[in-house]
Amino acid sequence: MTELSGKALNIEDLRQMARRRLTRALFEFIDRGSEDEVGLRHNREALERIKLRPRVLNDVSGRDPAITLFGKPQTMPIVIGPTGPAGFAWYRGETALGRAAAKAGIPFTLASTSNTPMEEIREKGGGTQWYHLYVWRDMEASLVAVERARKAGFEALVLTVDAIVPYNREFDVRNGVTFPIRITPRNFIDTLLHPRWLFGTMGRYVLAEQHLPRYVNILMPQDIPASEVRAFLTKNDTMTWDFLRRLRAMWPRTLIVKGILHPDDAIRAADCGADGVVVSNHGGIASDASLAPIDALADVVAAVGDRMTVIVDSGFRRGSDILKGLALGADAVIVGRATLYGLAAAGEAGATRALQILDSEIRRTMGVLGCRDITSITRDHVVLPHELFTRPLERGSIGHPAARPSGTAAESQLFGGVPLQRK
Numbered sequence: 481m482t483e484l485s486g487k488a489l490n491i492e493d494l495r496q497m498a499r500r501r502l503t504r505a506l507f508e509f510i511d512r513g514s515e516d517e518v519g520l521r522h523n524r525e526a527l528e529r530i531k532l533r534p535r536v537l538n539d540v541s542g543r544d545p546a547i548t549l550f551g552k553p554q555t556m557p558i559v560i561g562p563t564g565p566a567g568f569a570w571y572r573g574e575t576a577l578g579r580a581a582a583k584a585g586i587p588f589t590l591a592s593t594s595n596t597p598m599e600e601i602r603e604k605g606g607g608t609q610w611y612h613l614y615v616w617r618d619m620e621a622s623l624v625a626v627e628r629a630r631k632a633g634f635e636a637l638v639l640t641v642d643a644i645v646p647y648n649r650e651f652d653v654r655n656g657v658t659f660p661i662r663i664t665p666r667n668f669i670d671t672l673l674h675p676r677w678l679f680g681t682m683g684r685y686v687l688a689e690q691h692l693p694r695y696v697n698i699l700m701p702q703d704i705p706a707s708e709v710r711a712f713l714t715k716n717d718t719m720t721w722d723f724l725r726r727l728r729a730m731w732p733r734t735l736i737v738k739g740i741l742h743p744d745d746a747i748r749a750a751d752c753g754a755d756g757v758v759v760s761n762h763g764g765i766a767s768d769a770s771l772a773p774i775d776a777l778a779d780v781v782a783a784v785g786d787r788m789t790v791i792v793d794s795g796f797r798r799g800s801d802i803l804k805g806l807a808l809g810a811d812a813v814i815v816g817r818a819t820l821y822g823l824a825a826a827g828e829a830g831a832t833r834a835l836q837i838l839d840s841e842i843r844r845t846m847g848v849l850g851c852r853d854i855t856s857i858t859r860d861h862v863v864l865p866h867e868l869f870t871r872p873l874e875r876g877s878i879g880h881p882a883a884r885p886s887g888t889a890a891e892s893q894l895f896g897g898v899p900l901q902r903k
């Protein structure tokens with residue numbers, strides 16, 4: 481057993497290690513939600529309220545969580561999602577995440593606000609890599625990154641659509657995590673109290689590159705005054721479905737829309753030619769009052785599950801959470817914080833540890849459910865809160881892939897069986 485695998489038995493252990501290594505300001509930036517953090521809590525509660533319905537005596541030896549996503553085989557139903565501060569959590573953190581994903585045999589998504597040139601991450605990270613796009617006020621400048629990502633060989637483009645207005649994170653303002661960063665006596669002392677991060681991450685940038693991390697994948701005018709950078713990095717709130725169509729025309733590979741919670745928006749994304757959607761509330765950051773993606777999933781799957789790939793995220797911390805998402809019709813699950821905690825705790829080894837933990841929990845839970853492979857996971861393997869005493873069992877669905885996805889609008893957890901009205 482390596483030192484890390486002895487210390488970190490679950491994602492929460494990695495979270496606590498990250499908490500100790502990072503400054504409080506950076507840890508809270510990664511860990512917390514927005515406003516009153518109802519959304520952050522609710523993402524977890526919604527997953528916890530869903531119960532598994534195990535099946536037994538099925539010979540579950542040789543369990544294999546492999547799946548095929550967008551036509552490509554991968555070892556387990558997980559994708560590492562885009563997380564802006566990876567390069568702040570660890571020196572060249574994006575490359576470390578890319579490598580961890582490649583070693584584990586799953587895709588990694590690079591954030592727009594990353595700090596290492598995308599071409600270098602492609603080359604040094606290896607494996608399957610997707611590029612995530614934020615659209616700034618200057619739409620044309622944002623699109624330069626798309627062309628660059630295409631040339632660099634990213635296999636998918638992920639357009640995030642749920643973050644067009646600034647997040648309301650009051651703790652960030654108090655911590656001085658604003659743009660530009662505000663140095664206060666409190667965060668100055670906070671930094672001095674975390675020498676492993678100060679020297680191991682920031683110090684390495686300064687030594688190796690003579691500057692602190694920068695947004696090297698965003699095309700900004702060279703002579704832009706510091707006072708105007710913030711305005712430049714304001715997200716574009718005029719974006720419409722026309723922009724998605726335009727992106728479709730210029731991006732020849734897999735196109736994914738991230739941040740969908742309404743089935744009609746998923747239908748529109750499919751109509752615009754997207755290949756997949758991510759049912760997401762940005763890990764409880766985009767809005768504190770949005771519904772949990774796991775609660776929105778069945779409606780989206782019912783609307784577009786037969787036309788496009790449906791991925792879900794927000795709050796997934798255990799292998800059992802991931803299988804709940806799959807049982808409700810998702811093709812895969814994105815993790816954001818799970819691998820980011822691992823990265824912040826111990827770099828590539830920490831991110832790898834996070835993925836090992838999830839892999840082992842997935843395999844264990846597959847055994848509990850009586851499933852040898854992912855295609856045999858069905859809607860019958862989960863019970864939603866309102867169904868605990870009401871939903872009749874569908875007999876004989878185990879082992880029949882045709883039985884999934886069976887999440888229909890009528891099964892919507894939130895609406896207690898009332899399908900959404902379509903226009």
Ligand SMILES: Cc1cc2nc3c(=O)[nH]c(=O)nc-3n(C[C@H](O)[C@H](O)[C@H](O)COP(=O)(O)O)c2cc1C
Nearest residue numbers: 510561562563564591640762763794795815816817
């Ligand atoms: C610190 C942090 C930074 C993030 N940055 C981005 C980003 O740049 N682009 C994006 O689309 N999503 C971003 N996300 C959202 C993640 O991609 C993902 O949707 C979310 O983290 C999933 O929830 P989880 O952290 O509970 O797994 C970020 C999330 C966190 C926690």
